[in-house]
Amino acid sequence: MTQNTMQQVIITAPGGPEKLVIENTAVPVAKTDEVLVKVHAFGINRPDILQRQGLYPMPEGVTPVPGLEVAGEVVAVGSAVRLFQVGDKVCGLTNGGGYAEYCVVPETQLLSVPVGVSFVQAAAIPETFFTVWANLFQMGRASAGETVLIHGGSSGIGTTALMLCQSLGIKTFATVGSDEKIQAIAHLTDAINYKTHNFEQVINEKTSQGGVDVILDIVGAPYLEQNLNLLRRDGRLVYLGFMGGSMASQVQLWPIMMKRLTITGSTMRARNAAEKAEIAQGLQQHVVPLWAKGECLPMIDQIFTFDRIQAAHAAMDSGDHVGKIVVQVI
Known part of the structure; x- marks a missing residue:
C-alpha cells in the first residue's frame, strides 16, 4: 500500500553538496501515461552535479527535485498505461524527481529489470545507457568492426560505452x-x-596511423584538434559534455572537409518524450537481453544510503570514481 508522505532531496541554493537537504512532502500522483515507482535505489549523474551548481536548470514545468534515474517497484499506474502493472520490477529515465522515496516516470521511459539484476545495478542503468545508446549508436552510428575512442573511459558514461562496444564487436580505446x-x-x-x-600519438601507433571511426567526448575544446586528426574518413565526433571547456579557437578545419567528418552531440534533457521513447525501445530490444545474460551490467563504484546524499555528491565531485555512484533508498 502506498503511503501519503515521503522524503525527497531538494537543492536549497546553487552550490556544493551541502546545499542538498532532505525534506518531507506528499507522494506524487501518476498521470494517465505515468507509473508511480517506489524507489529502491537511484543513480548520481553529472547533470545532477551541474543542476546543483545552478548550471543545468530543469525545463519550465518540470520538478526542480534532482534525479534522472531510478529503480524500484511499480506501486500505481495511470489509466492509459499498458506495458507495466503493479508489482513489476523496473528502472527508468525520469524527467526529474528521482532523489525521492517515490517517483513518477512516463511509461515509455521505463525498462523491465531482468531476473538476477539487483535494484542497485538497475538504478545505475537508465541515464548512462539512454545517453550512450542515443549518442554513440544512433547519432554516432557505431557498428561492429569499427574502432571507437571514449574520452573519460572510467566514468559511468565511459564504462557503459565500453561494455556495449565490447559486447557488440567494436574495438575501443579510452582516455x-x-x-x-x-x-x-x-x-x-x-x-x-x-x-x-x-x-x-599512442592511438596512431597502435592503429598504424589508421585512427578511429567514432569519438565520444566529454572533454570538449582541448581535444578538438587531436580528435579531428584521429578520425578516419567519414568519422564521427559526438559531444556529450565540455568538462575542459566549450570554446575552441585556432583549430584547423580542413580535416572536416577532406575526411567528410561529422561533428554532433546532444543532451538528454533537450529530447522530447517521443525521442526518449524511441531510445527506450532500442534498449529494450538490443540491450535488455544482454543484461538478462549477465552482460553489460553497470560497474558500481560506491553505494551510499539515502541520508548520505551529500557524501554521494562529494564523491562524484572528486572525480575519483570508476563507474557509477548509487544511492540505496531501501
Whole structure:
C-alpha cells in the first residue's frame, strides 16, 4: 500500500553538496501515461552535479527535485498505461524527481529489470545507457568492426560505452586520468593515461596511423584538434559534455572537409518524450537481453544510503570514481 508522505532531496541554493537537504512532502500522483515507482535505489549523474551548481536548470514545468534515474517497484499506474502493472520490477529515465522515496516516470521511459539484476545495478542503468545508446549508436552510428575512442573511459558514461562496444564487436580505446583507472577498465579496453601520454600519438601507433571511426567526448575544446586528426574518413565526433571547456579557437578545419567528418552531440534533457521513447525501445530490444545474460551490467563504484546524499555528491565531485555512484533508498 502506498503511503501519503515521503522524503525527497531538494537543492536549497546553487552550490556544493551541502546545499542538498532532505525534506518531507506528499507522494506524487501518476498521470494517465505515468507509473508511480517506489524507489529502491537511484543513480548520481553529472547533470545532477551541474543542476546543483545552478548550471543545468530543469525545463519550465518540470520538478526542480534532482534525479534522472531510478529503480524500484511499480506501486500505481495511470489509466492509459499498458506495458507495466503493479508489482513489476523496473528502472527508468525520469524527467526529474528521482532523489525521492517515490517517483513518477512516463511509461515509455521505463525498462523491465531482468531476473538476477539487483535494484542497485538497475538504478545505475537508465541515464548512462539512454545517453550512450542515443549518442554513440544512433547519432554516432557505431557498428561492429569499427574502432571507437571514449574520452573519460572510467566514468559511468565511459564504462557503459565500453561494455556495449565490447559486447557488440567494436574495438575501443579510452582516455583516463590515472594508471589505477587503466587497471580498473583493462578488461574492457585499451586505456591511455592522458596525463602521462599523448593519446593521439599512442592511438596512431597502435592503429598504424589508421585512427578511429567514432569519438565520444566529454572533454570538449582541448581535444578538438587531436580528435579531428584521429578520425578516419567519414568519422564521427559526438559531444556529450565540455568538462575542459566549450570554446575552441585556432583549430584547423580542413580535416572536416577532406575526411567528410561529422561533428554532433546532444543532451538528454533537450529530447522530447517521443525521442526518449524511441531510445527506450532500442534498449529494450538490443540491450535488455544482454543484461538478462549477465552482460553489460553497470560497474558500481560506491553505494551510499539515502541520508548520505551529500557524501554521494562529494564523491562524484572528486572525480575519483570508476563507474557509477548509487544511492540505496531501501
